[in-house]
Amino acid sequence: MPAKGDAFDFxxxxxxxxxASNMGFEELRLRAERLLPxxxxxxxxxAVDLAREHEPHRAHDLERALNNLLMHQRWPQDASLPQFGVHLRVSPDERVRERLRPYWEERIELECHHELQxxxxxxxxxxxxxxxxVLQSLEDDPVTGHAARLAGEQFAEVFQRYVVERRDTVPDLVSLLREAVKGHGDLGLGPSEYTQAWDAALRTYERQHGLSGRTN
Incomplete structure (x- = not known):
């Protein structure tokens, strides 16, 4: 069955x-064999006109179109004779299959790589x-140093660096908050909601990190 362009076949x-009605199986089989051509x-x-409307690599689309066209039709129209309906499968030309193989190999590889990533x-x-x-939980525990060593020296070393770095950043952030509160006061903005919010944030952060006793 020629595909669009007549270079390849489906x-x-x-x-x-x-x-059939009122007909035994053996008689139906014999008559169907005679009617098969x-x-x-x-x-x-x-099928021929519909096939020529489809490109050679669109076998699945042609299959769907043909079955939609023929699925409810029966031949011959005379109900006293054996009648047949059809269901079709369509395959592309073998030459088309060979050309499609590299495309699908690359696509499968790309999709598998994507899923792996x-x-x-x-x-x-x-x-x-x-x-x-885990690190947050250990940091909040007063026996963190000893507990970390139980997990191994390498973990203890990494955890200790983590704690030190976290603590080193706290004074810098507190200073930033203090300067923000002080700056709004210098501008003469008064006890605005914005200034009060900064001040509340500062006090909360100081309490959380044990810095409430520091002087401005």
């Missing part, structure tokens, strides 16, 4: 469903969140 695989001609006649990203994110929770 291969049709036709399944015939024969039915005629039935094949009916299918080809209906997604899994790696999810695992990295999950691991980061878990370690962050």
């Amino acid at each position: 291969r049709l695989h036709v399944v015939y469903l024969w039915t 005629w039935a094949g001609g009916i299918v080809r006649e209906r 997604k899994i790696r990203a999810w695992q990295a994110d999950d691991l980061t969140r878990r370690w962050a929770a």
Whole structure:
């Protein structure tokens, strides 16, 4: 069955469903065999024009279009004779299949690589969140130094650096908050809600990190 452009062919695989009234199975089988060449001609006649509207690599689209066209039709019209309906499968030309193979090989490789990267990203994110929770929990515990050593010297060393770096940033942030509150006072803005909010943030942060006794 020629495809669009007549350079390649589609291969049709036709399944015939024969039915009859008041007829035994053996008689139906024999009559269907005699009518099969005629039935094949009916299918080809209906399919040829539609096949030429489809590009050689669109076998699946042609299959769907043909079945939509023929699925509710039966031949012959005389109900006293054996009648048949059809269901079709369409395959592309073998030469087209060979040309499509590199495309699908590359696409499969790309999709697998993409899925692998997604899994790696999810695992990295999950691991980061878990370690962050562990470090935060240890930092809040008064026996963190000893507990960290129980997990191994390497972990203890990393944890100690983490704690030191966190503590070193606290005074800088507190100074920044103090300057913000002081700056609004210098501008003569008075006890505005904005200034009060900065001051509340400063006091809360100082309490959390044991710095409430520091002087301005």
